Each structure stands twice: as C-alpha cells, then as structure tokens.
Amino acid sequence: MKTSTFRIPILFCVITLASLGNIFAQALDISSGGVPTITGASGGSVTGSSSVLNNLVVTINFGEISPSNTNGIVKVVVPIAVRSNQQYKVQATVTGSTNANAQALQRTDIGFGVNNFHSMGANARVCVNPHIFYSPFSNDPASNVTINVAGRATYPSTLNNAVATTTILSGPRLSNGTNARQTDDGYIFNAIFVITPQFYATGSTSATITFTISAGPSSSC
Amino acid sequence: MFKSIKLAATAAFITAIFVVAANAQTTTGTVNMSATVSKFVEINSGGAVTLTGNSGGGVTTDGTLNNPLAVVVNLGEVGPSNTNSFVTANVPLKLRSNAAYVLSMVATVSSTGSTANKIIAADVGFGLGTITRTGVGVNAAGVDVNATSGDPTLAANGAVNVGTGRFEYVTTKPTSLGAFSASTTALNGAFIMNAVPRSNAFGLLVPAIFSVKPQFYENGTTTATATFTITAP
DSSP states (O other), X not given: OOTHHHHHHHHHHHHHHHHHHHHHSOSEEEEEOSOOEEESOBSOEEEOOSXXXXXXXXXXXXXXXXXXXXXXXXXXXXXXXXXXXXXXXXXXXXXXXXXXXXXXXXXXXXXXXXXXXXEOSTTBOOOSSOOEEOTTTOSOGGGOOEEOTTSOEEOSSBGGGGSSOEEEEEESOOBOOSSSSOTTSSEEEEEEEEEOOBOOOSEEEEEEEEEEEEEOSOOOO | OHXXXXXXXXXXXXXXXXXXXXXXXXXXXXXXXXXXXXOOEEEEEOSXXXXXXXXXXXXXXXXXTTSOOOOEEEOBXXXXXXXXXXXXXXXXXXXXXXXXXXXEEEEEEEESOOSTTSOOGGGEEEEEXXXXXXXXXXXXXXXXXXXXXXXXXXXXXXXXXXXXXOEEEOSSSOOBGGGGSSOEEEEXXXXXXXXXXXXXOOEEEXXXXXXXXXXXXXXXXXXXXXEEEEXXX
C-alpha cells in the first residue's frame, strides 16, 4: 500500500483540528450559568441544566398564581453564563401570548430584572472597563414590588420592556481562554422573573424570552 | 504500522467531531415560561354584627373583618314581652372572586316546642341588604343579582296573616329561612376583583339580615344555623 494513501486522511485530520482551533476560539457564547431556582410557587417548577457547559434552555412553570397561592411572590432565578473574546452585548426579546382581557396576566405582570454579575473563575477576563446592566433592568423585581393606583402589583422592569429586542447588558471581553466553554472562562449573571399572585382573570399564559449575545459597543479591555 | 496511523487519525477525527458537538458555542439561549390562573372565590366576615330590637341576648361570637365567618348571635327573648317590632341581626359578609360567583345558603332551624306555634324556619326572616362594590381593585362595573327580598323587616316583606293572625314573611321571593331548607342561591354576579393581590383590603360587601318578629310563640328555645357557600361555577 502506498504511503500517499494515508497522507490524505492524516492531512485532512490536521486541517480539521486546526480549524477547530478557530471554532473553539471564544467569539461569543451564552450558556447555562447553573441550576435555576424557584420559590413561592404553588404547583410550579423550573428546569434547566446545572452545568455551565450546557446550552441555556430553561422552562419555568410559575404554577398557580391566583390568590389561592398565598405566597407573596413567585420568584425564579436563572443564572446565565456569557463568554467572549471581544466586547459584547446581551439582548433580550420576548415573544408569546398576550391576553385581551386586561384583568388577565399581562407581560407587565411578570417582573424581569438582572443582577449578580460575577466571575466564573481563573479564566474570566478582567478588564478596566465595567460590565453594565442597562436601565431599567438592573434590579431584583421581587424586592421592588409596588402597588399602583389601580391596586395592581408593578415592578421597575417587566417582560413588557423587552417586547422589542432590548440590550440588557454590555461590556468588554469576557474570556481569557482559547477553548470553548470552560467552567471558569467567563461571567455569570442572574435573570430574575417574578409574579405576584393576584385576582387575575382565569386562564393560562405562556411567553418565551430569548437572550442573544453579539458584538457590543466599544469597550476596551 | 500504516494501519495503526490510519486508525489513530480516524480516532482523532471522530474525537474532534464529538468535541465540537460537546463544546459548540451558541449565541442564543431561551427561557420558556408559563403560569395558570384558576377560579378563586372566598367568603369572610365583613365586620362586626349589629343586633337591634333585642331583649336580652347579644352577639356571642362577633365577626372580625377579613376573618373566616363564624358568627354566633343570641336573639334573646322573642315572646310578646319583647315589645320591639323585630329582633334583627345584621351580619356583614365580604366576598371576593376572580370569576363569576354564586352565593348560596342552607339553613336548619330546630325548636324545643311541640306544637304548630313553635318557631319554625318560616318565622326567621332572612334577606340580603344593599350590596356594595366599592374600593380600589374592585370590579365596580360588575352586576350582582340578589335573589332575596332584601331586608326582611321591610313592610313589603311580611304581614299578619288575616286568617291565623300570625305574622308571616312573604313567600313570593326568598324572605325567610323557610326558603333555604336546601342549598339555594341567594346572590350571584360578575367577577368581583380586578387583578390585585390578595392583600387588597376591598371586596363585595353584603349585609345578611336575619329577623324574628316577637309573637306568642310556644315557649322554648330555638336554634338556627345558616351556612353560606360561595362557588364559581
């Protein structure tokens, strides 16, 4: 058998592995930041990966949110990991059902905020310029519930603030590593979703919020 | 040897592909959320009981606003020695719901007497007074339908039977406990509360009025129990 017979696949492998280096280079990445949690729910649940190496796919069931849920608030905290080798921004976009009945659950009834931006570990890039949460999202809505003149619970920021694609976070480079999705090569922040049980009109409601990371505004490291 | 190299290269390639699959980056993540709102109704005390026209007796267990309704009233003497026209107990109820509701009542009356002159259910007047939907968070536009005759002491709701001489409540509409020997609708209406938390202080206020006309009843004691139930059919 000729030596050239083996040169071709070996060369192919080498080229493939070399190109993987580029794929692995952390351009922009968003993933699970850990196990999500839920409190104050009656029949509710939240599912998502506890591993920061897995994609961000979270399903929240707030459960019963009529007054039969006697808890003051249903709160879900979803950790989200972000990595990049460049300045970045994270945007949120809400889609899903709306309710024609004003007394039914609306997007404005679902508080949404972000906080607790923190390093994942040794390979998180430390830059001079800060990472910035955008207004009005930088809050824990569970700690900022107010009652409006109609008697309804309100929050500083809600899903209604992200119906159009909206930037919630931006900053300088996030990662040092050259490999993809290490456990210590980026930052994690919490996305917080809350609903106050109220005398909503009966029915069920669903919505989806999509987080997208992309090249962000100038922010040198 | 060449075979070994080939195998190694193949393994490296396959491994690389799996590594890509495991560590592939994504620029989007999703959070799907859902919630459920079921029908909710509640009945509580609307406040303190008012007892008037009584001779003796009193409110044994009073109502406390927003607490479960568990009122005990002693109407006192209802024989002719009580010279008032009526002994009346006004028991405030507070209803709340996020859906159309039905308030029903069932009553039992028992007396120690043994003749037709003892107090019976038809001798205990009952009706719901003026119903109010006011306050922040209350669906003020909602309509309520009172199935009773209102205040049973109103002149239109009772009169002396010219044949027997006994005072009787009218029977064209529910005006006495005699109409509630089985669970019967007393009130129904549209949803009561807008989307406000349970901590909201307001609701639908309903005065439940019970009355007895002092008469020459057979002597003895009488016990009556009225149980209210709210549902969202």
